[in-house]
Amino acid sequence: MSPSANYPSKALQEAVEAISSLPGVGSRSALRLALHLLRQPAEKIHHFAAAVDNLAEGVQYCRTCNMVSDGEQCSICADSRRDHDTICVVESVRDVMSIEATGQYRGVYHVLGGIISPINGTGPSDLSIGALAKRARPGVEIILALPGDVEGETTSFYIYRQIEESGCKVSTLARGLGFGDNLEYADSLTLGRSIINRQPFHVDK
Amino acid sequence: MSPSANYPSKALQEAVEAISSLPGVGSRSALRLALHLLRQPAEKIHHFAAAVDNLAEGVQYCRTCNMVSDGEQCSICADSRRDHDTICVVESVRDVMSIEATGQYRGVYHVLGGIISPINGTGPSDLSIGALAKRARPGVEIILALPGDVEGETTSFYIYRQIEESGCKVSTLARGLGFGDNLEYADSLTLGRSIINRQPFHVDK
Numbered sequence: 001m002s003p004s005a006n007y008p009s010k011a012l013q014e015a016v017e018a019i020s021s022l023p024g025v026g027s028r029s030a031l032r033l034a035l036h037l038l039r040q041p042a043e044k045i046h047h048f049a050a051a052v053d054n055l056a057e058g059v060q061y062c063r064t065c066n067m068v069s070d071g072e073q074c075s076i077c078a079d080s081r082r083d084h085d086t087i088c089v090v091e092s093v094r095d096v097m098s099i100e101a102t103g104q105y106r107g108v109y110h111v112l113g114g115i116i117s118p119i120n121g122t123g124p125s126d127l128s129i130g131a132l133a134k135r136a137r138p139g140v141e142i143i144l145a146l147p148g149d150v151e152g153e154t155t156s157f158y159i160y161r162q163i164e165e166s167g168c169k170v171s172t173l174a175r176g177l178g179f180g181d182n183l184e185y186a187d188s189l190t191l192g193r194s195i196i197n198r199q200p201f202h203v204d205k
Numbered sequence: 206m207s208p209s210a211n212y213p214s215k216a217l218q219e220a221v222e223a224i225s226s227l228p229g230v231g232s233r234s235a236l237r238l239a240l241h242l243l244r245q246p247a248e249k250i251h252h253f254a255a256a257v258d259n260l261a262e263g264v265q266y267c268r269t270c271n272m273v274s275d276g277e278q279c280s281i282c283a284d285s286r287r288d289h290d291t292i293c294v295v296e297s298v299r300d301v302m303s304i305e306a307t308g309q310y311r312g313v314y315h316v317l318g319g320i321i322s323p324i325n326g327t328g329p330s331d332l333s334i335g336a337l338a339k340r341a342r343p344g345v346e347i348i349l350a351l352p353g354d355v356e357g358e359t360t361s362f363y364i365y366r367q368i369e370e371s372g373c374k375v376s377t378l379a380r381g382l383g384f385g386d387n388l389e390y391a392d393s394l395t396l397g398r399s400i401i402n403r404q405p406f407h408v409d410k
Contacts, residue, residue: 006280007302008272008274008275008280008301008302009263009265009273011259011263012260015256018252018256021253022241023238023241029229031299032299033227033230034260035297035298036227037227038264042262045260046258046261048223048224049258051219051220051222052239052242052257053250053251054216054219055216055220056247056250057247058214058215059214067213068217068243069213069214070215092240093213093240094237097213
């Protein structure tokens with residue numbers, strides 16, 4: 001079936017067009033999903049639509065860290081047991097959820113909402129860098145946990161220049177071979193950096 | 206991120222749960238899609254939700270052939286230039302669109318709405334077989350274009366038994382090697398059937 005196929009119903013066509021506007025969903029998949037929904041009872045379709053519709057007004061952003069939230073403060077910033085002097089800077093909400101899922105981090109976050117990307121037209125003023133700079137002060141550690149590509153490095157460097165005089169400590173994620181990785185299959189850039197950034201051998205006693 | 210991750214917002218969680226109820230969409234993909242929608246302007250989210258919501262009431266089914274339609278009669282059944290004495294029986298709406306996209310068929314359709322499948326609890330009474338039997342009469346050709354698996358064959362056979370005494374002609378799709386297929390890579394069942402069902406060699410003069 002070609003994407004330009006004539007749809008037998010305008011309502012079906014509009015639903016397929018809406019669904020295929022999602023990233024990574026082609027017109028064939030969109031048709032399959034729309035026909036799946038069409039086979040569901042009406043109340044299930046309404047429930048689905050209402051859940052999506054509610055994204056527009058039901059989701060708020062934390063005033064401190066820019067994380068999606070149910071109110072003005074997210075559950076992480078509201079948690080007094082967390083270390084509010086350690087701030088992990090990430091690109092997106094998804095990164096917060098990935099780090100939270102590790103269970104290894106007890107600090108708080110700062111969600112930039114993107115990274116500096118001239119190609120995509122994203123400049124520093126589109127990101128919550130100003131708000132981050134206000135959180136930087138002596139005694140605070142800021143962990144730059146941005147992507148390892150050129151845009152991520154550029155953004156990390158830009159942020160570093162904005163906060164270096166605040167007196168805060170700035171760190172970044174450890175990079176190297178993954179735990180359990182075999183040297184044979186590692187890319188040479190990662191392997192080379194892993195040798196240069198070698199760590200003292202550690203024995204638990 | 207594990208599927209059981211704590212979502213930072215209830216509205217986000219509900220949208221992810223709704224999206225991940227779609228076939229072939231896992232919780233990671235659903236989160237990615239929900240966050241994509243969340244980044245869109247509110248009116249775009251509302252448009253998306255409304256297009257899906259409208260599936261529940263905006264789509265009708267043709268009274269003749271059971272195809273999805275904008276009214277009581279689909280555009281194919283309403284088209285007087287089509288051959289209304291040739292009826293192609295298919296499992297689903299998608300099959301009609303696939304055949305229409307070939308541009309090779311000028312007859313009409315009959316959409317069963319499924320195939321007989323004891324495992325899925327689909328019996329003959331769940332399908333529009335009774336309505337099809339009413340369309341079968343002398344002078345009509347019914348083309349059984351159902352899947353080539355056991356359930357499709359079972360359904361074809363069941364339909365054949367329901368319509369064989371009506372005096373209509375019953376045919377089925379040609380099956381064999383695909384055009385351009387290489388013998389080396391064909392499955393042996395298809396190759397064997399292609400030899401048994403061999404056709405007279407045809408030369409255009």
